[in-house]
Amino acid sequence: MAEKPWAHMSADEKRAWRIDRWRNPPIEFVSPEAEADYKARVDRLLAAFELRKLDRVPIRINAGWWPASWAGLTPYEAMHDAARAAQAWTDFTLEFQPDPMVSPILYTTPASVFETLDYKLYSWPGHGVPKDASYQYNEKEWMLPEEYDHLISDPSDYMLRVYLPRTVGAFAGFANLHSFFDFTELPFVSGHVGSWGSPELADGLERIAAASRLVGGWAQATFAKIGELMALGFPAFDAGATKAPFDILGDSLRGTREVVIDLYRRPEKVLAACERLVPVALDWILQRPGGLSTPVVFIPLHKGADGFMSDEQFRTFYWPTLRAVILGLIEEGVIPFMFAEGRYGSRLEAIMDVPKARTVWLFDQTDMARAKQTLGKVACIEGNVPLSLIHAGTPEETAAYTRGLIDAAGEGGGFILDIGAVADSGKAENLRAMINTAKEYGRY
Amino acid sequence: MAQDLVQAMANMKEEEALQIVDEMLEKGEDPNHILDLTSEAMRVVGERYQDGTYFLPELIMSGEMVKKIGEVLKPHLAARQDETKKLGTVVLGTVRGDIHDIGKDIVGFMLEVNGFEVIDLGIDQPEAAFVRAVKEHHPQVLALSGFLSVAFDSMKSTVEEVDAAGLRKDLRVIIGGGQMDETVRKYTGADAYGEDAMAAVAFAKKSVGVS
Numbered sequence: 160m161a162e163k164p165w166a167h168m169s170a171d172e173k174r175a176w177r178i179d180r181w182r183n184p185p186i187e188f189v190s191p192e193a194e195a196d197y198k199a200r201v202d203r204l205l206a207a208f209e210l211r212k213l214d215r216v217p218i219r220i221n222a223g224w225w226p227a228s229w230a231g232l233t234p235y236e237a238m239h240d241a242a243r244a245a246q247a248w249t250d251f252t253l254e255f256q257p258d259p260m261v262s263p264i265l266y267t268t269p270a271s272v273f274e275t276l277d278y279k280l281y282s283w284p285g286h287g288v289p290k291d292a293s294y295q296y297n298e299k300e301w302m303l304p305e306e307y308d309h310l311i312s313d314p315s316d317y318m319l320r321v322y323l324p325r326t327v328g329a330f331a332g333f334a335n336l337h338s339f340f341d342f343t344e345l346p347f348v349s350g351h352v353g354s355w356g357s358p359e360l361a362d363g364l365e366r367i368a369a370a371s372r373l374v375g376g377w378a379q380a381t382f383a384k385i386g387e388l389m390a391l392g393f394p395a396f397d398a399g400a401t402k403a404p405f406d407i408l409g410d411s412l413r414g415t416r417e418v419v420i421d422l423y424r425r426p427e428k429v430l431a432a433c434e435r436l437v438p439v440a441l442d443w444i445l446q447r448p449g450g451l452s453t454p455v456v457f458i459p460l461h462k463g464a465d466g467f468m469s470d471e472q473f474r475t476f477y478w479p480t481l482r483a484v485i486l487g488l489i490e491e492g493v494i495p496f497m498f499a500e501g502r503y504g505s506r507l508e509a510i511m512d513v514p515k516a517r518t519v520w521l522f523d524q525t526d527m528a529r530a531k532q533t534l535g536k537v538a539c540i541e542g543n544v545p546l547s548l549i550h551a552g553t554p555e556e557t558a559a560y561t562r563g564l565i566d567a568a569g570e571g572g573g574f575i576l577d578i579g580a581v582a583d584s585g586k587a588e589n590l591r592a593m594i595n596t597a598k599e600y601g602r603y
Numbered sequence: 604m605a606q607d608l609v610q611a612m613a614n615m616k617e618e619e620a621l622q623i624v625d626e627m628l629e630k631g632e633d634p635n636h637i638l639d640l641t642s643e644a645m646r647v648v649g650e651r652y653q654d655g656t657y658f659l660p661e662l663i664m665s666g667e668m669v670k671k672i673g674e675v676l677k678p679h680l681a682a683r684q685d686e687t688k689k690l691g692t693v694v695l696g697t698v699r700g701d702i703h704d705i706g707k708d709i710v711g712f713m714l715e716v717n718g719f720e721v722i723d724l725g726i727d728q729p730e731a732a733f734v735r736a737v738k739e740h741h742p743q744v745l746a747l748s749g750f751l752s753v754a755f756d757s758m759k760s761t762v763e764e765v766d767a768a769g770l771r772k773d774l775r776v777i778i779g780g781g782q783m784d785e786t787v788r789k790y791t792g793a794d795a796y797g798e799d800a801m802a803a804v805a806f807a808k809k810s811v812g813v814s
Contacts, residue, residue: 223752282702288727292700292753415705419660420667423615466799467659501781523781546782550755551790580782583752 173492177454178205181394184452189390196392200258204394208494208539209516210573216565216601217258218594219396219541221521223581224266224293226251234583235290238270238283241377245384252393254587255594258575259396260388266293269377275370277328280411293583301326302412304421307428310412311435322412329367332360397496398451401444401458401488404436404480405429409462418462422476433480441487455494455519458484464501470509478509489517499525500580507533523579528567535573542568543579544593550585554592561596569601576601604632605640612644613651615661617668624672634679641669642716649716653801659705662712689720691811692742696724696733698749698757706780707748713800714746719807730757730764737770744807747793749780758791766792775810779803 168176182201188194206213227237230247237244248263255261270283280301281287283294302310302322310317316339324334341351385395402410408429409418421429444456462468463477488495496519499506503525510520515537522530522542530540544564548557561576568574576597578585604627611620627637648665651657693714697707704726711721722740724732737745745765747758758778765771778788779797788796797803808814 288702289700293751295702295751297702298704416663419663422660423617423664469656469658469660472658472660545784545786546752547755547784547786547790550752551786556786580752585752 168492170490170492174454174494175492177451177492181453184389184394186386186389188392193390193392197389197394200392201394203258204396204575207572207575208519210539210571213572213603215603216569216597217575218597219259219575219577220255220257220261220590221578221581222251222261224583225585226261226263227266228584229254229587233284233291234266234293235270235284237267238285238294241267241269241380245381249384249388252388253391255590257594258394260385260393262385262395263381264385267377267381269373272370272373272377275329275366275373277366279326279328296411298414298416300414300417304413304417304425304428307425307432311428311431314435314439329363329370332357332363335360395453397455397457398453399444399447399456401440401456401484403458403460403463403477403484404433404440405463405477406459406461407436407440408432415462419468422468422472426476429476433476437480437483437487440484441491445488445491445493451493454492455496456488457496457498459498460500460503463506464499464503465505466502470505473506474509478506482512485513485518489514494519497521499523504529510534511537513538519575521575521577521579527564531568531570531574535568539573539575540568541575541577543577546578546580546582546585549578549582549589549593552586552589554586554588557589557592558596561593562600565597565601572603605636608637608640609644609647612641612665612668613647615664615668617664617671620668621671621675624675628675628679634676637672637676638680641672645669645716649713652713659709662709666712690718690813691744691807692720692722692740693744693746693807694722694724694733694736694740694742695746696728696736696748697726698747698754698761699727699729700753700757701749701751702726703748703750703780706750710746710748710779710797710800710803713804714807717804717808719744730761733761734764734768734770737765737774738768741773743773743775743810745774745776746797746803746807747776747778747791749778750782752782754780755782755787755790758787758793762792775806777803777806 163172182198188197203213203217207217224234224237226248227234227244229251232243232247237247244267245263248261252260270286273283274286279297281294281296284290284292288295306317306321309321320333320336323330335354335357337351337354341347389395409415413421418429463473468477485495494517498521500523503522507530511534519539519541520534522540525543527540527543534540544557544560548560564576576593604623608620608623608627611623624637628634645665648657648661652662695707695711697703711723714721722736722742724736733745747761749758762776765774765776776793777795777797778791778793783796785796795806797806
């Protein structure tokens with residue numbers, strides 16, 4: 160493709176460029192067959208995304224820690240042995256043969272990284288939760304109500320000098336740094352640089368450097384395995400993630416309880432913060448050095464689900480800024496992939512207001528027949544074999560559910576089969592029943 | 604004025620509610636009566652949650668208002684025994700390996716406004732903690748909460764240990780949380796699963812013979 164400056168490209172040209180990069184990765188395939196498989200998988204996913212005709216229902220596996228337990232590793236072991244963990248995830252993909260690979264990236268980062276940093280936002284196996292449990296967020300009011308104005312006026316400064324020192328021990332010394340605008344004038348520089356002199360900050364920088372080296376070792380082991388899977392014919396799915404502005408604010412800044420109290424005590428601040436976080440959410444993923452390896456960007460959706468707020472609150476506080484992020488990503492040629500955790504039945508009409516054939520929505524306990532009849536007219540839908548069935552059902556029950564699901568949601572394409580919730584474990588025979596049903600019954 | 608307070612609280616008017624409480628205290632109103640009015644307001648909130656008008660924000664906000672009013676009333680309150688007769692006792696907690704608490708807290712709130720004594724053990728509770736609490740509090744209902752799939756197995760082993768301790772005879776067990784359904788209920792050996800807090804209330808009422 161003739162190289163046109165990025166800024167001059169249309170959304171469709173940017174999208175075509177990203178798709179081309181995904182479909183033709185700079186790797187050597189192990190065989191012509193593997194290359195053909197890789198391209199067929201990418202094309203199948205793209206056809207589903209774009210609501211076009213395709214050969215069969217694509218299959219994705221919403222696996223959390225399952226590849227670890229399948230290989231006999233606890234989450235604790237997976238976070239302490241990068242090589243064995245990466246191998247477990249590779250073996251899992253090769254065993255079950257989904258369309259996109261099951262990536263280890265979100266799960267196998269070494270626990271030592273978080274220990275070195277003194278990362279306080281989460282508990283992880285062996286550190287606050289048992290060794291056989293997954294990492295989990297520690298609910299707390301990490302951002303105080305009087306800090307809204309700082310967040311709104313300068314989000315990155317707020318993160319660097321207030322939020323990080325509070326939530327990550329290695330950044331504690333950053334709390335005493337002067338403004339970075341000091342560097343715009345020579346006479347102010349020494350005042351700023353002097354603020355870097357505390358022993359706390361020096362210790363923190365050493366710990367950050369040490370954590371970076373730990374990540375380096377892990378990344379080497381992990382990305383080599385991801386490259387192997389690609390060479391064998393399995394494309395990666397999403398290239399990274401961002402979040403809905405309301406979730407950025409509510410998940411780990413204000414906290415669940417505090418953000419919903421804010422809807423009553425300071426609604427105008429919530430709205431202003433969400434609006435301010437739209438470009439932040441876009442830059443978070445779009446300004447990443449090195450660019451994106453696939454056109455798909457993951458957006459997990461949390462606090463807009465049924466039950467978390469009323470329809471009016473959803474349409475006021477949650478959806479407008481999420482929609483702005485979705486549109487901003489599409490404008491940059493990205494395919495936004497939303498994971499609507501929990502139930503989303505009452506939101507289906509609202510979220511239909513997106514450009515046709517440009518988004519993908521993974522549902523858990525949402526009625527897929529209704530999703531097909533509403534959102535399915537304009538977007539690819541994905542889901543939703545129940546986690547309970549995968550974990551505690553039989554292969555017959557799983558196959559029957561999958562057939563019903565394909566009947567309800569698969570007609571005419573625009574559907575990807577998946578597990579509705581993140582599976583940290585399950586019965587292999589049930590997963591096989593789900594996959595085989597799609598490969599046989601899911602042919603178009 | 605009494606009804607104004609109930610209305611202000613039920614309609615999420617926090618400042619107005621606090622102002623009415625101040626005025627009532629100034630006029631010499633019995634602080635215990637004010638406390639009863641907050642309970643009445645919570646019942647209205649519970650009803651509105653039940654009929655789908657209110658959601659998580661209103662439950663949490665009303666809990667906040669009760670807390671604030673409680674702080675205002677505290678210096679004025681003479682010690683009083685809570686003479687309200689409870690319908691029954693529920694031991695509640697999030698099972699081992701899981702630290703999610705929002706869903707559990709909503710269930711606790713709805714059980715309390717519906718007249719139950721709730722013993723909330725907290726999050727990441729081992730099997731033995733539930734066994735101990737059942738022995739100590741003799742609840743009619745044991746309510747196990749969990750969000751992640753690790754909870755499936757923790758719920759199963761908790762039910763097994765409660766059974767093994769011979770405590771199941773007069774005890775009914777309900778599980779709840781994002782992924783719970785009939786398949787998981789059977790797997791864990793619980794008596795019921797609840798899709799939401801209302802299901803937990805209905806189950807608890809049925810378990811103590813109240814409809």
